[in-house]
Amino acid sequence: MKSRVTLCLLTAFLIFGSTMAASAQAANEEIQPRFRVGFFWEGYQLNDKNLTSFYGRVQKNLPGFEASVHTLYNIDVWAAYRAYTDEARTTYYNLVDKFRLDMFSLGAIYRLSTGLIEPFIGAGLEFYSYSEKIEGETDLQGTSGGAVGFHVQAGTYINITKFLSAKVYVRLNDATKTLANPLPDDSMRLDLGSKEFGLSLMARF
Amino acid sequence: MKRMGILLTVMAVVVIAAGMAISASSGAPGTTSTQVVQAPIIETFKLTPTDGQNWRHPAVAEDSKGNRLAIFRGPEGTKYYYVYCPKGGTWSSPQAIAGGNQPSLVRSNFAYMEVDSTDRFHCEWEDAGAAVYASFKDGVWTTPMKVPTVGRYDFTSALALRSDDTVVTADCEVQGLSKDIWLHVKGKNDSQFQSPKNITRDFAGSTQPCIAIDSNDNSWVVWKSDWPLPSDPTGENLVIYLGMFDKNNNDGPIDWQIVSYNPGWAFLPQVAVNTEDKVMTLYAQSTWGQYMTRLFDPATNKLGPIVSLNIGIVWNPWHTFFSRLAAHGKDFYAVGMTPGRALILLKFDETKSAWTQVAQVSDRGVEMFHLYSGYDRMLVAWNSYEEPTGVYLTTVEVDPLIPPTKVLTIQTGPGGTTVPSPGIYTHPTGSIVTVNALPGFPYAFTSWTGNASGSVPTITVTLDDDKTVKANFRYLVQPAVNITVQRKAERSFFNAYYFNILSWEANPLNTAQVVTITAQRIYRKLRTEANTQWARIAEVSPTTMTYLDRNVTKSTDYVYAVSCLDSNGNESLYY
Numbered sequence: 001m002k003s004r005v006t007l008c009l010l011t012a013f014l015i016f017g018s019t020m021a022a023s024a025q026a027a028n029e030e031i032q033p034r035f036r037v038g039f040f041w042e043g044y045q046l047n048d049k050n051l052t053s054f055y056g057r058v059q060k061n062l063p064g065f066e067a068s069v070h071t072l073y074n075i076d077v078w079a080a081y082r083a084y085t086d087e088a089r090t091t092y093y094n095l096v097d098k099f100r101l102d103m104f105s106l107g108a109i110y111r112l113s114t115g116l117i118e119p120f121i122g123a124g125l126e127f128y129s130y131s132e133k134i135e136g137e138t139d140l141q142g143t144s145g146g147a148v149g150f151h152v153q154a155g156t157y158i159n160i161t162k163f164l165s166a167k168v169y170v171r172l173n174d175a176t177k178t179l180a181n182p183l184p185d186d187s188m189r190l191d192l193g194s195k196e197f198g199l200s201l202m203a204r205f
Numbered sequence: 206m207k208r209m210g211i212l213l214t215v216m217a218v219v220v221i222a223a224g225m226a227i228s229a230s231s232g233a234p235g236t237t238s239t240q241v242v243q244a245p246i247i248e249t250f251k252l253t254p255t256d257g258q259n260w261r262h263p264a265v266a267e268d269s270k271g272n273r274l275a276i277f278r279g280p281e282g283t284k285y286y287y288v289y290c291p292k293g294g295t296w297s298s299p300q301a302i303a304g305g306n307q308p309s310l311v312r313s314n315f316a317y318m319e320v321d322s323t324d325r326f327h328c329e330w331e332d333a334g335a336a337v338y339a340s341f342k343d344g345v346w347t348t349p350m351k352v353p354t355v356g357r358y359d360f361t362s363a364l365a366l367r368s369d370d371t372v373v374t375a376d377c378e379v380q381g382l383s384k385d386i387w388l389h390v391k392g393k394n395d396s397q398f399q400s401p402k403n404i405t406r407d408f409a410g411s412t413q414p415c416i417a418i419d420s421n422d423n424s425w426v427v428w429k430s431d432w433p434l435p436s437d438p439t440g441e442n443l444v445i446y447l448g449m450f451d452k453n454n455n456d457g458p459i460d461w462q463i464v465s466y467n468p469g470w471a472f473l474p475q476v477a478v479n480t481e482d483k484v485m486t487l488y489a490q491s492t493w494g495q496y497m498t499r500l501f502d503p504a505t506n507k508l509g510p511i512v513s514l515n516i517g518i519v520w521n522p523w524h525t526f527f528s529r530l531a532a533h534g535k536d537f538y539a540v541g542m543t544p545g546r547a548l549i550l551l552k553f554d555e556t557k558s559a560w561t562q563v564a565q566v567s568d569r570g571v572e573m574f575h576l577y578s579g580y581d582r583m584l585v586a587w588n589s590y591e592e593p594t595g596v597y598l599t600t601v602e603v604d605p606l607i608p609p610t611k612v613l614t615i616q617t618g619p620g621g622t623t624v625p626s627p628g629i630y631t632h633p634t635g636s637i638v639t640v641n642a643l644p645g646f647p648y649a650f651t652s653w654t655g656n657a658s659g660s661v662p663t664i665t666v667t668l669d670d671d672k673t674v675k676a677n678f679r680y681l682v683q684p685a686v687n688i689t690v691q692r693k694a695e696r697s698f699f700n701a702y703y704f705n706i707l708s709w710e711a712n713p714l715n716t717a718q719v720v721t722i723t724a725q726r727i728y729r730k731l732r733t734e735a736n737t738q739w740a741r742i743a744e745v746s747p748t749t750m751t752y753l754d755r756n757v758t759k760s761t762d763y764v765y766a767v768s769c770l771d772s773n774g775n776e777s778l779y780y
Binding site: 050051054055088090091092093097099132134138139140141143179181182183184 | 693694695696697698699700701702
C-alpha cells in the first residue's frame, strides 16, 4: 500500500512537472502536434480468478478513448477511459447478474522521438468504479464501489501522417479492494488488476 | 308335632329290635372306626354375651380371605343376629341383621350359610312361615326377605350356591294333602327369587330337604319321603331319597334313588358334594338308632354301603335327630351328637368306607349346630343345651384346602404384550399379581381397561374375584425417513447466501398403519449440539416432502429431523 501511494505521488509529480515545463518551453520549440486524441481497441484480461471464473471470461475486447498532451522533453500526459461489462447468472436461482467496471487512467509517458516510430513507456494512476446488479426478486444485494491503482505501460506510436498516428501498447494495471463479504473462493480481496494490449488510432494536432 | 310324637314312640320300640339286628343282618351298616388320629388344634370362641339370655340356632361361614361370619337367633326369639370376625381379628358383638329390619320369626330351628365367589355371605334361616334369606358383604346386609312359597312352608329349608353365585334353596311346601320339595332360584343379580319349582311332584309326603351342588351346577337334593311298605301299604315307611336335578333342564330330575334302609324310618337328611363330585348323604336312621351315611358316585352310578357314624341318636327331644355334613375338598366331614349331647366331628375314609372321629367339638351339652368347611379349619357353630344358652364356634384343624382360586384374564390390544403374557391364569384367591404392559415397536402403552385402570404400565391386581385386565397400546406415529440434506448457495459475484435443501420420504410404517398425518414438523440443531437443543424451524403439510432452510451459514454443519403429527395431535419422536 505504501509503495502504491509513493507511486501515485511520483506520477502526480511527473504530470504536474511535465505540464509546467511544457508551458515554459512551448514558445521556444518548433511547433509540433501536441495533442493526440483517439480511440483504441484492446484485449483486456482481468487478473482476478474469482471474476474470471464467476463470469466465465478470461479476456474481453474493449473499446476505449484516450488522449494525451505533450508537455516537454518528450513527456506526454496521457489519459484513457474504458468500461468493462460482463454478465452471469446467480448460482441457484439463475438470475441475471450484471457487472460493470469503469476504468479511468491518468499517467505520463515518455516518447522517443525518432520520426516515424515513437516507442514509449509510461506509468500512472488507475481510477476504478465497479458495480454489480441482480435482476429479479432476490435477497442478494447489489454492490458498488471504487478502487485506485496504478499502471505501467509500454508501446510505440506509429506516425502515419502528421495528423494521424497509430499506437500499439501493452499495459499492466494493479488495483485491489478489500471487501466486506467473501468472494466465491472465500477471499476478501478483490483484484481489479488487468493486462491490456491493444491498438489505438489517434488524431494529432 | 302329634305325628312326630307318634313316630318317636314307635322308633323307641323299633330301635331296640333294630339295634340287635344290626350285627346279624346282612343289611347292617358298614364298617366303622373309633380310632382317634393325632389331635388337631381345636379352638372355641364364645360368640354371644353371658347375659342370662338364650342365643340359639347358629350358622357360620368363612370367606376366601379368612373372614368369618356367624348368625344365630336372638334372645327375643323373633330376630336373627350376626357377629363378624375379620381374619386375625376379634369377634364383634351381636347385632341384629339389617338393623332388625327382617321378617319376625315364628319359630326357628337351624340356619345355613354359604359364601360365593365374591366373598358374599348368603344366609338362610328358618321361620315357621318361610325361609328367610339375606346376604352380607363388606359390612352391609341386604334386606332379609322371605323366600316365596307356593304352598304352606313346612319344616326345614336348605341353601346352596352354583358356580355363578346363583342361590338355590330347597324347602318343603304343603298343598292340600301333598308335601313336596320345591327349589327356589335367585340369580346373582336378581333382587328376588324366581318362581319356585316343584321337584318331587311324583312323590307323596316329601319333606326335610337338603341341597348341594356339583361342579356342573346340577342340584343334588335329599329329602325324606313316605314310601309304602310293599308288605303293608298302609304302614309308614320313611326313606331318604337322593335326587339329581339338571340345571340346564330347568332343574328337571335326572335320577333319584332311595339311600336309606328300605323299609325303615329315616329323618333329616344332609347332602354334600366333594370336589370329585361324589355325593355323600347323612341322615338319622331312627330304626337303628344311628346316624347313617351313604356315598354315591355319579361317575359309576353306584351307591356305596350304608355306613354309620357310630354315635347313637339322642332320643329326647326329637330334634336331636339333626346332624350336619360338609365336603372339605375331596373329604367329607360330619358332625353328630352323642347321646350325652357331645358334638363329635368325624371324617370319612373312603378307602375303608368308615368314619373316623376327628375331635369332640363341644365341652358341654349341645342343642343345635352347623358345620362349615373353612380353608384349614372345620367350623362348627353350636349353641349350648342348658339354658341360658350361648352360641359358640369351635374350629378344628384339618388339612388345608387347595386354596380357592380366581381367574385372571390378561388381554392386550394391538401393539404390545404383557408380562405375564396375555392369557388366562388361575391364582389363589386374594393373590396380588403384578402385570406389566410392554409395548412393541412402534407402539406406546396408553391405559388399562377392564378391572384395572390408569396409564402406569405396571399394575398389581388383587384377585379377590375373577378379573380381566386389558393393556391398550397406541400406535406411535413415526417420523419421516431417508432425510437428505443438500447444501446450496445462491450467490452473485459479491454476495451470497446459503441454504439447505431437505428432502425426505414418508415412513412406510405410518402408511401400513393407515395413520392420517396432518402435518410434519422440521427440527434442526447443530451437529455439535446435544439432543436437547433441537429447535423446530418449520411445520409443513403432510404431502410436502422437501424444505428449503434459508437461515443457515456457510460453514455450519446442521442436523435435521422431520416428525409427523397424527390426527389426534400426537407427534412422533424425531431423534
